[in-house]
Amino acid sequence: MNTPSAAAAGATAPAGRQRNRPGVLPGFGISMGYTVLYLSLLVLIPLAALPIKSAGLGWDGFWDTVTAPRVVASYRLTFGAALVAALVNLVFGMLVAWVLVRYRFPGKKVLDALVDLPFALPTAVAGIALTALYAKNGWLGGPLEQWLGLKVAFTPLGIVVALIFIGIPFVVRTVQPVLEDIEREIEEAAASLGASRWQTIRRVLLPSVLPALLTGFALAFARAVGEYGSVVFIAGNRPMVSEITPLLIISKLEQYDYAGAAAIATVMLVLSFALLLVINLLQGWQARRGGRHA
């Protein structure tokens, strides 16, 4: 058993296999196999149904379906409202992250924890709560309409409000850790070189949080584009005016227009892919930035 040649053979055999094996620990085959199987059955194969089903329309039918005026109006509304909401979250998310990292005030821990509320609160609950608030007889809707003549519930503005709520945590949670990691010495150096506080913020701090800020913006935008639960209650859902794309998919489905629903969903899927790609690129940029600062 313990002859030198056997030991040598035993030593070379695993070393030889090493090149093709992904690692020394057991369980690669089973965990990888299970991962790919589960991913395929639950996500990839079902998603493949979308382009295949919409292919049944033919190219012209597909194009006509996804560029019908009512559908185009819904894209404009969905992407427009998502963009406005994400911009609001960009500004206020940065502000909230700044305040949470830099300033001391009572109740800070509780507020910090509550920032994640939109992740934890079911979207339907958020939807009916916001609708009740901004309706004509609601706490906020009444005064807004009386004093400013502003209607929020059942208008595109209401959609923006719901999407702001949904997007709050994204910018805060991407910017917060980056802001925490910025070393005080960097600001010291800027100040000692004669930079005013505003110059330090604009020229030193803002560039370091920019990748995180844009990542948070893109995440909030991507989430807002697909959002359904919080929007349907407050939107009013009038065709051409306040009907979002996900709702249009549902109404196609209710009319048993499966191929039409699949066609619009395919467009949304392609756009989510594109957004996912952008987010990945932004996160890569952020990782490189982080590496430089570390």
Add this chain to the structure above:
Amino acid sequence: MTRPDHLTEPRWVRGLLLALALGFLALFLLVPLAAVFAEAFKKGWELYLAAITEPDAWSAIQLTLWVAAISLPLNLVFGVAAAWAIAKFQFRGKQFLITLIDLPFSVSPVVAGLVFVLLFGAQGWLGPWLMEHDLKIVYAVPGVVLATLFVTFPFIARELIPLMQAQGSEEEQAALTLGASGWQIFWRVTLPNIKWGLLYGAILCNARAMGEFGAVSVVSGHVRGLTNTMTLHVEILYNEYQFSAAFAVASLLALLALVTLLVKNLIEWRSARPEPASAPMEAMAAPVPVRPATA
């Protein structure tokens, strides 16, 4: 930690920024949350209790618990398997695999529900076969479970992958050279290291599973007492203008959200602190990263 004057803003600027940030959070977070409870108790305790104990509400609560009880373990096993494969081994296409796991986060919930209707619905690919065998998936409970599985799919894997990557596999390799079997390594070395991350992912996964609305709404068919989850029950009550009842059931979901946030913060607090000396392995575990669940 207070900062010296040259490293912070003038007092009035600080006050202004603080007021703006707090105003924003109050307006968009606290007021809606308060509105849920205020509306729920508007018509008094009796109506509240009646709304959450009536048979349809009760069956919706039960279905929601069942759906979460089925999807959570399945996604837990997947999350651990995926994180093990991705974090402990080198292979080509790893980044691509991670992107695919992220996919359900960026797909609209409505699209997630739609794909299962296309597969299993009456006009779907498997529809005729299912009908022949008297099986119902869409507009029945299995569809609700499938849609929930889809939307909650990445939560645990996404929490564990960066955590296990940061931890590396030196400890597991040490256990291997000491003669431990694969399962022994997992149970004795890996699991204690990742338990907080695992719990963190499970909490977020559970909150989403119980609160999912869009995807479930497409596949459930809204059969009262049978395929209605809590969120769908809220929708039906709301659309029937039974606002107080709708908000009563919604307040249970809001409570669930608050408990989720509480537990999540306890885990963050717990895992960020060094462990006592009796558990040296745990002390090496990286703190659970604070980041959006949908990152």
